[in-house]
């Protein structure tokens with residue numbers, strides 16, 4: 001278990017789907033709930049339950065008498081510019097600000113909150129079950145101990161990669177930030193195709209879900225690369241080969257994935273504001 005004591009007081013701004021997922025992972029990994037302050041005008045019901053059950057402090061506006069060790073900004077990019085100036089008072093000499101907002105650049109974050117050690121990061125919702133992946137980039141004010149602390153926080157909910165080139169974060173967002181949605185949509189599409197092939201609804205859904213769960217777990221546990229795992233399913237001239245001739249054909253998955261990732265990366269750049 002990672003020692004997250006140095007991460008408190010931790011102020012989480014925005015306790016929605018992403019902030020909530022990370023918080024659930026941190027609490028699971030020993031973050032002291034009494035050291036957490038949540039700022040959210042109207043947290044979703046499941047979060048309100050967690051707040052009450054774990055004794056966290058919930059406020060609807062930034063407290064005036066607190067300097068945070070870590071401020072995690074997890075509001076929508078569209079409201080970040082309005083929220084950031086109000087957080088400036090929480091920043092003390094040791095504070096590190098970690099933003100998860102898609103598109104919001106380090107420059108833009110600093111323009112909002114003022115001069116501070118800031119990490120721009122892109123996590124994903126599997127953080128909720130400790131299986132996320134986050135890519136992070138730091139501004140010049142982030143010290144080595146702060147980087148170690150942020151790495152510990154992010155590592156408590158999954159894998160962590162640091163990059164030096166901020167521009168990469170748009171493509172990261174398009175691959176791993178949004179990526180879980182692509183996989184969930186794959187489950188939906190497989191179930192629908194199963195229904196159209198004649199399976200009863202419930203069975204089609206069960207098969208699609210269990211297949212992606214199992215394939216994901218196999219990928220997680222196996223030392224083999226995805227191409228080898230794919231080949232292991234594919235008998236010569238068998239059923240999988242017939243399907244892959246479609247999926248890996250000219251109008252198959254790759255051009256669609258290229259277009260989807262390009263669209264998401266473009267949107268990330270637009271969200272800079």
Ligand SMILES: NC(=O)C1=CN([C@@H]2O[C@H](COP(=O)(O)OP(=O)(O)OC[C@H]3O[C@@H](n4cnc5c(N)ncnc54)[C@H](OP(=O)(O)O)[C@@H]3O)[C@@H](O)[C@H]2O)C=CC1
Pocket residue numbers: 013014015016017018019020039040041042043044074075076077079083100101102122123124125177178
């Ligand atoms: N969802 C995901 O998979 C990922 C999201 N992100 C990023 O995380 C951020 C949050 O996204 P997500 O969790 O999906 O969105 P949500 O809408 O679920 O969460 C945002 C939360 O912030 C609250 N909020 C709104 N205004 C304020 C305010 N002034 N002060 C404090 N809290 C406020 C919202 O309340 P209300 O609903 O009442 O407006 C909501 O509870 C975004 O910037 C997104 O780009 C990054 C990676 C993955």
Ligand SMILES: O=C(O)[C@@H]1CCC=N1
Pocket residue numbers: 102173177178
């Ligand atoms: O859809 C979004 O904009 C956010 C960022 C990555 C995942 N969800």
